[in-house]
Amino acid sequence: MNAAIRAVVRSGHYHGLEVYGVYRGYSGLIQGDIVPLKLGSVGDIIHRGGTVLYSARCEEFKTEEGRARAVENLRREGIEALVVIGGDGSFRGAQKLTALGFPTIGVPGTIDNDIPGTDFTIGFDTAVNTVIHSIDKIRDTATSHERTYIVEVMGRDAGDIALWAGLADGAESILIPEAPYNLDEIVERLQRGNKRGKRHSIIIVAEGVGSGVDIGQQIKERTGMETRVTVLGHIQRGGSPTAFDRVLASRMGAKAVDLLLEGKKDQMVAIRNNQVMGIEFEEAFNSKHQPDMSLYDLAGILAI
Incomplete structure (x- = not known):
């Protein structure tokens, strides 16, 4: 997100605009925590994870009174438009601001990569690479101790992190919310590999599928194989961003x-086929994100 903040600030100044930053999202809008951002304000942040403007949930913004106060604060500062960086919830808030006559544009930032209408969201590639680096280390241990490791990754209702990391790291099985899994098939694959001399395996589980601990226990009971479970958790949300994400x-x-500057509003920025464009918020809200299931099929073929 810091690279996006930097780009908004410096592109804005390039075009002769005054640019302000809002600390802690919609909470900051309501509290009036708004400060001018100069060119130097965003120096030395492009390599840092997270966001220098911080982030916070805000129940008050869900009320009409809260949104009215937010718009009042923006107009008092002479601000004429807003860029909102975030996910579905942030974009729905942005749309409500537009409905109040305040132009907004959304920039998709979420590691889950689950916003429809765009091929990628900010943070996804960094999260996947973090998972890959972790699995590489886990695989060393799995090989040495001849064990099956179940690695639970983030993703809630979206399996993109599990899918991309699993394919990139040669996981034997990848469990994602968008595809029903058959534990019998997973067990059969493990046993088939064991018979041909394979002594370790990696199974990636997206958190939206269920508990990696429970799945690991079921596999152990059915196969008798030594299993270990690693839940990567919030380690996936930090760290220096990849070049792709920057x-x-x-x-x-x-x-x-x-x-x-073109007078657009109520839109989000998207990338499709490596082309950056604006699309209506409604296009994102009225469709459902789907991972590239051809990658899922390929992972199954390569894990034979």
Whole structure:
């Protein structure tokens, strides 16, 4: 997100605009925690994970009174438009601001990669690479101790992190919410590998599927194999962003400014076939994200 913030600020100044930052999201809008951002304000942040503007949930913004106060604070500062970086909830809030006559543009930032209408969201690639680095280390231990490791990754209702990390790391099985899994098939694959001399395996479980601990216990009971479970948790949400994410965020932040200068509003920035564009919020809200299931099929073929 920091790369996107930097791009909005510097692109805005390039076009002669005054740029402000809002601390802690919609909570900051209501509290009036709004500060000018100069060129130097965003120096030395592109390599940092998270967001220098911080993030917070805000129940008050869900009320009409809270949103009215937010718009009042923005207009008091002379601010004419807003760029909102976040996910589905943030975008729905942005749409409500637009309905109050305040132009907004959304920039998709979530590690889950679960926002419809865009091929990638900011943070996804970094999260996947974090998972890959962790699995590489786990595989060393799995090999040495001849064990099956179940690795639970984030994703809630979206399996993109599990799918991409599992394919990139040669996982024997990948469990994602979008595809029903058959424990018998997983057990059969493990046993088949064991018969041909394979002494360790990696199974990736997206948290939306269920508990990695429970699945690991079931596998152990059915196979008698030594199993260990690792839940990666919030380690996936931090760390220095990948080059891909830094470039994506920079392109999206600059595009958000371009859209506002064109008079656009109630849109989000998306990337499709490596082209950055604006699409209506409704397009994202009215469709359902689906991972690339051809990758899922490929992972199954390669794990034979």
